[in-house]
Amino acid sequence: MDHHMTTPLKQPTWRKPAGMLAILVIILLWSGIIVSASDFIGAQNIAIQSIIYLVAGIIWIAPMRPLMIWMETGSFRAPPQA
Template sequence: MKQDYQPTWRKPVGILLLVAALAIYAFGVASLAGVIGGWHVLVQTLVYIVLGTVWLLPLRRFLIWMETGRWG
């Protein structure tokens, strides 16, 4: 029989850190809107696509840490 699951502190703390980091990142991207808004619409689209997906890069390792306590 498997051992009973014991929740860890990493999941609630990780969720709070993730929400805080995303809020800071979104604020940073939004603060660039004045500069990016002056560019050609196709360049704006490309920039926002890149900025909208780049935050996903560290997410895998962060979720692994939340689940296992290791960074990879």
């Protein structure tokens, strides 16, 4: 018997579109913060600017893992590994 025929289809949850919307909001807010600080950042030495933009480019990723876990499981923590 085909395995796909016996596996029930998972219904999509509201968490996926809500999570996608949250990701977009996080990106928009973070980019707005960085753009609003551009005068300050632009006045810095090029090395300092590079560090600021590098850190700013990485920081927004931090909330993504718990958000993605929540979208899949409904909890912000990964389930314990068996």
